[in-house]
Amino acid sequence: MSSTIREQAAHEIASVLPQRAHDLARLQILSDDSEPVVTVVGKYNHGKSSLLNELLGRDAFAVSDRRETVRLSDSVHDGVRWLDAPGLDADVGSADDREALRAAWLKSDIRLFVHAAKEGELDAKELTLLAELDADRVRTGRQTLVVLSQVDQLADDAELQNVGAAIDRQMPGIVLNAVSSMRHRKGIEGGKKLLLEKSGIPALQAMLQTELARVPAARAHERALLLREIGAQLQQLRAAQQTSLGILQKTQQQQRREFDRDLSSVIEKVARDIDAMLNALGTDHAIVPDTAKDAYMITAGKLERAHIQIAYSRACIEIDAVLAAHGVIAIPLEQRTVAKSLNSVMIAVMGVSVKLRKDLRRMFCEASGRERMQREFIHYYELSDERKALAAQIADTEASIAASAQAALALRTLEARA
Ligand SMILES: Nc1nc2c(ncn2[C@@H]2O[C@H](COP(=O)(O)OP(=O)(O)OP(=O)(O)O)[C@@H](O)[C@H]2O)c(=O)[nH]1
Ligand SMILES: [Mg+2]
Missing domain, CATH: 3.40.50.300 (P-loop containing nucleotide triphosphate hydrolases)
Known part of the structure; x- marks a missing residue:
């Protein structure tokens, strides 16, 4: 085997086990006869x-x-x-x-x-x-x-x-x-x-001769030892990496499950509240437009619009509390505008205001409206800083596992006698 191939293999292992760089250099010497x-x-x-x-x-x-x-x-x-x-x-x-x-x-x-x-x-x-x-x-x-x-x-x-x-x-x-x-x-x-x-020199020379005769056996022993130690360490490392990957993936899944659960339960709850509120209302006055003379008067239409706006805001606040508890607050950097108040996930998904019964019904009382909210909140959840950091950590761990697997292959190259 060429020494360049061995060097490459040693390099791959050293990049995973830097503390073994010296032993890998020694292995090179032991393998070159x-x-x-x-x-x-x-x-x-x-x-x-x-x-x-x-x-x-x-x-x-x-x-x-x-x-x-x-x-x-x-x-x-x-x-x-x-x-x-x-x-x-x-x-x-x-x-x-x-x-x-x-x-x-x-x-x-x-x-x-x-x-x-x-x-x-x-x-x-x-x-x-x-x-x-x-x-x-x-x-x-x-x-x-x-x-x-x-x-x-x-x-x-x-x-x-x-x-x-x-x-x-x-x-x-x-x-x-x-x-x-x-x-x-x-x-x-x-x-x-x-x-x-x-x-004393001749006696030392004789002793050296004895030791020199033992060098081939000593080298074989040392080579086997280093390969064994490095192999065991690589195996340990891979096991540890697999364990942390498993933990990270489990955390990722569990966090997502908890978010899904909390989100759907808050959406169901606010939907029930809004449904009850809408059913308690009588004639729909909101669709009756105000006239000029109503400008400074409390009309039935104004009252109704205010009522709906408050119910809507309350629903938003309840959902927002759940989002905040899961770290979903701001929209991703690339979507943000100079108007800071508009940069929340809540506003990105829900809009700024709702004043009509039909809009509330469409959003909260129809399955497709609730599904849309769920879908969009989950989208922003996955884009939140914490979730992205966790995903990056998982990707890093997967890359380390790939490097360790590559190092294990490289070790086999080194084990094969020249
Ligand atoms: N009397 C006596 N002098 C010695 C002997 N061996 C070396 N010397 C002297 O000790 C000095 C140092 O010897 P070196 O062999 O250069 O010592 P070294 O350990 O290689 O020194 P560095 O290379 O500087 O680390 C020299 O002046 C040598 O002549 C010895 O057996 N007897
Ligand atoms: Mg000297």
Whole structure:
């Protein structure tokens, strides 16, 4: 399988599980059958680059007594990629530190944790890092070898014992590989076998060989683990998304049912009231037009029109209360006019005034009138802010579910061996 397809798949999963971006990057490395990677980690000037040079048997990395290695550099030797990382410094969180840590975590199969013997105990930052590396070993099977470096700088073996004991008190049972790069170099250059043995480098090399032989199995374990973990997390996510979708849809349906119910009951109630009011009226005076002489007199026609208008207003107020209780107040933005008082759903559906019996009958007492009101109020209900927000939330959740399903397919692509 091409690495572009794998990258695309990893990208799709990372967009759904951003917290897994690092593991996905690691998976890419684990799937590309590259040579095993050995990385040094530790504080600056503790002899990391020197140690790598001795292990490789050549000066592949720059060494100096000031802060030397500032970015990652690597060298492939005998089928192993050796990675020199900048020292972890006191200024926590610097760019160098982050890069060193990233290398230690991401690229390496084996970490050489380097601590200079003359420093004595491990400091807090080293202890934290070692604990994290150990937790990672338990989880992924990646090994860390702890190297006590520059031991020639200690006065004698007794002092070496003291330093070892002090570190053992900090991390009981820790296996320390005591080395001196300087002795090793002198032993090589002077052909002094004893010095070479005493440098601890050959013993460390042997230990590294054992660990390197385990890398393929460790990688297979780690790969399976990461795929399993990511798969489980994706499944969990999808289940959670389905649950929230279900809840949202149920809320949507329930709100609508309650609105329909409240609306039809208020419409039925005001229709009954208006019907009773109309039946109680006698002769219809409203259709008799007022004449000029009636201008300042209370005529039967005026009284009737006032009566009808009041009944109509009361019905509107009762319906409006139900609408407001369900968040249906203003008409959608695009329908609004500058006359604010006209921007209510009530006015959009019912109009401003009704003065004639026949209009009231048509609106409230005929089934088609009541159905029209119901239909139009429901239309505005679905366009109300709350309902639109809920619909948008449902659409978002559905889109997330689609993305998770896509990520699950992408994971299958990654599971298929190259
Ligand atoms: N005496 C002694 N000096 C050493 C030994 N190893 C390294 N040094 C010296 O310690 C200094 C730092 O060594 P480096 O290998 O550059 O240390 P580093 O950890 O890579 O340092 P940074 O790259 O700055 O993080 C140099 O001056 C080395 O010559 C050793 O075994 N014995
Ligand atoms: Mg260095």
